[in-house]
Amino acid sequence: xxxSKLFFQTLREAPxxxxxxxxxxxxxxxxxxxIAAGIFDYLPLGHRVxxxxxxxxxxxxxxxxxxxxTLPIVHPAELWERSGRWSAxxxxxxxxxxxxxxxxxxxxxxxxxxxxxxxTVVSSYRQLPFxxxxxxxxxxxxxxxxxxxxxxxxxxxxxxxxFDRDQAGLDAFxxxxxxxxxxxxxxxxxxxxxxxxxxxxxGGSMAHEFMALTPVGEDTLLICDACGYSANRQIATFRKPxxxxxAPAPLAEVYTPNITTIATLADxxxxxxxxxxxxxxxxxxxxxxxxxxxxxxxxxxxRGDMEVNETKxxxxxxxxxxxxxxxxxxxxxxxxxxxxxxxxxxxxKVLLVVDDLVAATPNLVAGANRVDYHxxxxxxxxxxxxxLVADIVAAADGYxxxxxxxxxxxxxxxxxxxxxxxGTMYSEAMGATFLxxxxxxxxxxxxxxxxxxxxxxxCIIEHHHDELGIRWPITVAPYQVIIVxxxxxxxxxxxxxxxxxxxxxxxLGVEVLLDDRDERAGVKFNDADLLGIPLxxxxxxxxxxxxxLELKLRRNGEVREIPLAQAAPAIQEIIEAEFALIRATLKPxxxx
RNA sequence: CGGGGAGUAGCGCAGUCCGGCAGCGCACAGCGUUUGGGACGCUGGGGUCGUAGGUUCGAAUCCUAUCUCCCCGACCA
Numbered sequence: 147x148x149x150s151k152l153f154f155q156t157l158r159e160a161p162x163x164x165x166x167x168x169x170x171x172x173x174x175x176x177x178x179x180x181i182a183a184g185i186f187d188y189l190p191l192g193h194r195v196x197x198x199x200x201x202x203x204x205x206x207x208x209x210x211x212x213x214x215x216t217l218p219i220v221h222p223a224e225l226w227e228r229s230g231r232w233s234a235x236x237x238x239x240x241x242x243x244x245x246x247x248x249x250x251x252x253x254x255x256x257x258x259x260x261x262x263x264x265x266t267v268v269s270s271y272r273q274l275p276f277x278x279x280x281x282x283x284x285x286x287x288x289x290x291x292x293x294x295x296x297x298x299x300x301x302x303x304x305x306x307x308x309f310d311r312d313q314a315g316l317d318a319f320x321x322x323x324x325x326x327x328x329x330x331x332x333x334x335x336x337x338x339x340x341x342x343x344x345x346x347x348x349g350g351s352m353a354h355e356f357m358a359l360t361p362v363g364e365d366t367l368l369i370c371d372a373c374g375y376s377a378n379r380q381i382a383t384f385r386k387p388x389x390x391x392x393a394p395a396p397l398a399e400v401y402t403p404n405i406t407t408i409a410t411l412a413d414x415x416x417x418x419x420x421x422x423x424x425x426x427x428x429x430x431x432x433x434x435x436x437x438x439x440x441x442x443x444x445x446x447x448x449r450g451d452m453e454v455n456e457t458k459x460x461x462x463x464x465x466x467x468x469x470x471x472x473x474x475x476x477x478x479x480x481x482x483x484x485x486x487x488x489x490x491x492x493x494x495k496v497l498l499v500v501d502d503l504v505a506a507t508p509n510l511v512a513g514a515n516r517v518d519y520h521x522x523x524x525x526x527x528x529x530x531x532x533x534l535v536a537d538i539v540a541a542a543d544g545y546x547x548x549x550x551x552x553x554x555x556x557x558x559x560x561x562x563x564x565x566x567x568x569g570t571m572y573s574e575a576m577g578a579t580f581l582x583x584x585x586x587x588x589x590x591x592x593x594x595x596x597x598x599x600x601x602x603x604x605c606i607i608e609h610h611h612d613e614l615g616i617r618w619p620i621t622v623a624p625y626q627v628i629i630v631x632x633x634x635x636x637x638x639x640x641x642x643x644x645x646x647x648x649x650x651x652x653x654l655g656v657e658v659l660l661d662d663r664d665e666r667a668g669v670k671f672n673d674a675d676l677l678g679i680p681l682x683x684x685x686x687x688x689x690x691x692x693x694x695l696e697l698k699l700r701r702n703g704e705v706r707e708i709p710l711a712q713a714a715p716a717i718q719e720i721i722e723a724e725f726a727l728i729r730a731t732l733k734p735x736x737x738x
Numbered sequence: 739c740g741g742g743g744a745g746u747a748g749c750g751c752a753g754u755c756c757g758g759c760a761g762c763g764c765a766c767a768g769c770g771u772u773u774g775g776g777a778c779g780c781u782g783g784g785g786u787c788g789u790a791g792g793u794u795c796g797a798a799u800c801c802u803a804u805c806u807c808c809c810c811g812a813c814c815a
Contacts, residue, residue: 158764158776159750163808173749183807235815255815289739289813297814364814467813634773668775675775686774696774 147625149661149673153190156673166362168607169294171616175677177603184291184299186600191677194624196302199599199606200281202333202621203304206326212277212306217259219283223249225258229575234466240287252285257568257594260307261576264590271311271582274590275319279306281599293362295600296560302600308593309573311580313351316567316591320352321737323595327356327563328735330597333728335619336606338562340735341367341376344457345566353566356597357559358605367559368541372552374738379556380457382541383548387420389507395523397489400511402520406484408450411520415511422450423510423524425486427476430465430497443471443479445496447488447504447512447532448539455540462499462536485513487521488530500532501539560605563597610701616678617701620724625659627651627717628679630670632686643710644685650714656721675700680724681717683708699724 160170172178177192188196204214223241226232232239232251240252253259260278268274281304288299295301306323310316324340331338336358343355355378357367366379377383405411412419426446444463448454460468476483480492488498489512504510505526512524526532543556570589573579578590603622610617620626629648633640644660651658659679661670667686674682682698689695694707697717708716 155748155765157749161749162751163744165809180807231815236813238814257815286815290809290811292809469812630774632774636773666773666775666777668777671775673776684774688774 147659149659150663152659156676164294166293166296166608167611168296168362168604171607171611171676172294172604175616178295184288184297186295186298186300188600191624192603195603195618195622196599198622198624199334199602200302200304203281203330203597203599206330206333207277207279207304207306210277210322210326212279215263215278215280217253217256217263217280217282219253219285220250221253221259223251225262225576226251229258229261229572231258238286238288240285253282254284254286255303255594255596256280256282256305257307257572257592258576260594261572261578261590261592264309264573264592265576265578268309268578268580268590271580274580275308275310275315277306277308277319279304279595293364293604295604296362297364298600301598304597304599306595308595309578310591310593311582311588313569313591316569316593320565320567320593323565323593324354324737325735327565327595327597329732331356331358331562331602332731334602334606334622335728336562336602336609339367339369339376339559341369341378341559342381343378343564344380344461350569350571351567353564355561356563356565358562358602358609359557359559360605360608361558362608363558363560365559365561367557368543368545368554369557370547370550370552370554373547373550375547375549375554377541379540380455382554383537384541384554385546385548385551386503386537386539387546389503392508394525394528395509397524397529398522399514400520400522401518403518405518405520411511412450415520417511419451420449421509421511423447423487423504423507423512424450424452425481425488425513426454427471427481427483427486428456428459428468429471429475430460430463431467431469432463432465443475443496444468444499445479445481445486445488445491446499446501446538448501449504449507449510452501452503452539453542454538458536458540459499459538462534462538463497480515482513482515482517485515485517485519487513487515487524488526488532489521489524490515497534498530498532499534499536499538500526502535502537503539505532505535560601560608562602562605563595565595566593568592568594611678614672615676618678618680619701619728620680620721621728623657623678623680625679626657626721627681627683628659628661628674628677629683629685630661630667630674632667632670632684637687637690640685640687640690643690647683647685647713651717654714654718656714656718681720683713683717 154176157174160174164170164173176189179187223232242250284303285300291298308319338356338358340354340356343353345353368382369376405414408419408424428444430442430444432442446454456468479495509523512521514521544553547554573590579587607616629644631641631644648660680700684696693710695710697706697708
């Protein structure tokens, strides 16, 4: 491609509303163009990168037996009503009506459509298993798009779905897609960690998220450097300290004027925060077996030095969602904000959930449900009886690893992919069943597996850039080589050499960009750096005279001399070596 | 949805307090000089000042409403 013909315009300054590096660089390098919050055009350079990433996904999915399909973006409401998600999902789903007033939505994901397809096509166990995938636009009306293409409303996703006759089949496939995902990310030059993730109310049995570690990430992960344990903070567990052993002491009220926080309480009484219990009030929306969901007041108790993990709490009480209770709601159950305690509340009105550590710890200080008073020596079982004892505490930096006990490290990451053992929830809802050898009708066991390509592109840039611009891995770069032609009207022989090498490279199938613009050297070098083309060949008077051209690697700044006469094959060889470096990063990733 | 910030040319910004010809830099077009790390000179094109009302002789500027975008949080199949 000649840069004089390329549709692009680099920016010297990034638009003011772009804050993170990848967003700024994607705009400055003319990869994307925003047209609304979380909605982007992909320009020729960005499109090429996105397409390469998707091609790698395609190859790896095909390699594990995936078959590519294209499902629609606009879905009839009826399919989503069958799974219950038409009403379960709120404003994140964009809905529309056709001319006849029928309801449709824009696809946020395709479990329903895939299951419907399986329902239609599959009737026998002989047709199973199989894997379908597509690379398709999704739309989720996110409340807050952010960070360029990391969180958008419209995005492209590679979503795959597996269909097995039983759980064993799914269990056998799962490690294969787990490995394929690592291979996809590594081929794109993106190092990720896989963490266990929440299966939530989807009814699945196992799920992993593939996280690109970066400070701009929106998820918090806990990682054990000693044994490799890693999990999303939403579900991360940890080894709780052993509770002290002591005989229950008599309950005693203590005057604590204006003490409403754990920190001031511990200070005031001269005790550790770990010797207190903290009450957290939530309202859970719980699906009833039949009929409308109901609201349930949830009274959660954790040790004072720990935080409630809302995901764990929601899972423990089987809530669809949780929200903080209002002051009025808290008083209505006999509790007092700031002085909350499980002792003496209107037990009939609340679901009392107590963290297992609190339940096992004697003589904690808790509120008295009365302004300015707390209680000493509160003991679970004696002073109150929990409805539920469960682990509802959020793991945090430095807590003990649940597997080996070493200190966990908390890091930020962006979820670039996820894999999920769905089970039979969707196949049952959509009637996707098959007959087994015995003529028994059974639901197909499904899994779903997604990767966002635009998000991945941004993460690759987050990992591969410097102050000058992007440093694309060779596998996903929009072009592999850029030739900087420094010839002028007075040195047509220089331009002639650049043109010759350009044609030689194209003939070899190399993806090459020729900077034939009437620009000064500095502009061309700076644009080459900004665009991040892995190899830069400079063709100028010096090189043409000496017969040795300068080839510079963008990823590390290394400069090599290559013979003018054999430039194209020499460059092709270097490109091959760059690919080999990426291939060398691939390795087995057994599922722990 | 709560909190904060911002809308003036493709991008970065000034002008707004205190109403009086819509500006600067980059980018873009033409000419000339230049030519191995973002050249210089001259000339030029491009803006309903987010939108709609209002006040005023006169509104980018004051008032009211509204829309959009960004950041933090909540939320996130």
